[in-house]
Amino acid sequence: MEYREYPPSAELAPFVKCFWSLESDDEVHERERIFPDGSIELILHYRDFFRKYDEAGNAVIQPRSFFHGQLKRYFELQPMGKVGVFSVRFHPAGLRPFVPFSIDEITDLTAPTAKAWEEKAAQLETDLLAAESTEQRIAVIEIFLLSQLNRDHVDPTVEKCVEQIIEQSGITSVDEIAQQQAIGKRVLERRFQQSVGLSPKLFARIVRFNYALQLIEKRDFSNFTTVAYEGGFYDQAHFIKDFYDFTGLNPKQYFSENLEMVRFFNLG
Template identity: 30%
Template structure:
């Protein structure tokens, strides 16, 4: 399998974190790609020989769809060769782009009503690069039409939580953005589908997962304390909640 990550420039970077490409030209029987909570909903397009199914829901997915926050671990089960493009979206855009409650598609997906044209073009497109440009154009069009409705204060809050790897004090962020804490929590949940603390916990988990995956540590306690967990049992508990595995079984 080949993997590529593209970091977009402005104005796309205002609402797209990154574009991920997973490809395999070999006609292998079944591929399983694990996905864990990362804090970002997204748009996914796939070309596959035998379809794409989300496990454990055993749900066969359409060629193009929006997915919400991934909270519980899933696998994408793919039959045959495949090309998958994922545009990771900053989570403050779903409500404005699609007039939906973001929380309603946590661990779920949504089929927008405005994708018929772009889907037809994606299906007939010859190259991955062409598909990426079509997806970027579709999302940019949504942004240009709805940018006045976007809550850029919540985007700033997201930036602050991400920059602090999920360890920033939520009350302090609310204060810096001139919110009282209750208003901030309510507005954040409305725009993203998560509470600020939930989002921060996911970012904290992802930061530790990246360290663990890269084997960028001498002992597990390095990850625990450098990523703001109170102790090793706290880290293991959070890690298992998001992956279904202990850090030891995941890294073995």
């Protein structure tokens, strides 16, 4: 499969991290795990559909277009044929200014775009499917998103907290962040849920996990205790617990898996 990322326009850059495409002209049917990465996606399948499996092995076929909210746990995806995926990857608090609902309403869920845009969602899907290239899809979605942008739903305090957590690789405490931003901890947690879809503590855990995942992928360490220490974990046991919570695997099992999509999404 070929994975490519594309930058957003300057107007959308504060909200959209990137656009990406995933394609394969060959039939693909291998199941792959998807790990939490702190992002929210707007996804379009313009070729064949994907099956999504939960931890219990229950499967559903994903819609043609949809939001995928923040993840708290892993799930598995299985292409059902030829792959053609286009996605908008929002910054952690980036979707909120485009939708009329609190982002925690779609956490761990696949949500129809009509939840946000009602009858306009069907026309957007039609226009995206009619596009003949990724560049054309980007042009379509950028015009649409700018038409839906509501800056009243931007929360600068939450955005600053998100930036701080990412800059510190998740190795920080909510109390410290709240104090530095001069905001009460409970108020921060409520506003974080509304804009990001997760508590600040869980978001920081996910950021820290992805930082540790990058350390593992570099393989520049002598043992997992070193990764735990560099990743800001209390000890190796806490590191392994977080790793399992988010992936369903321990670090050694991770090495034995060929997780192509993880390398696209979590390590790209």
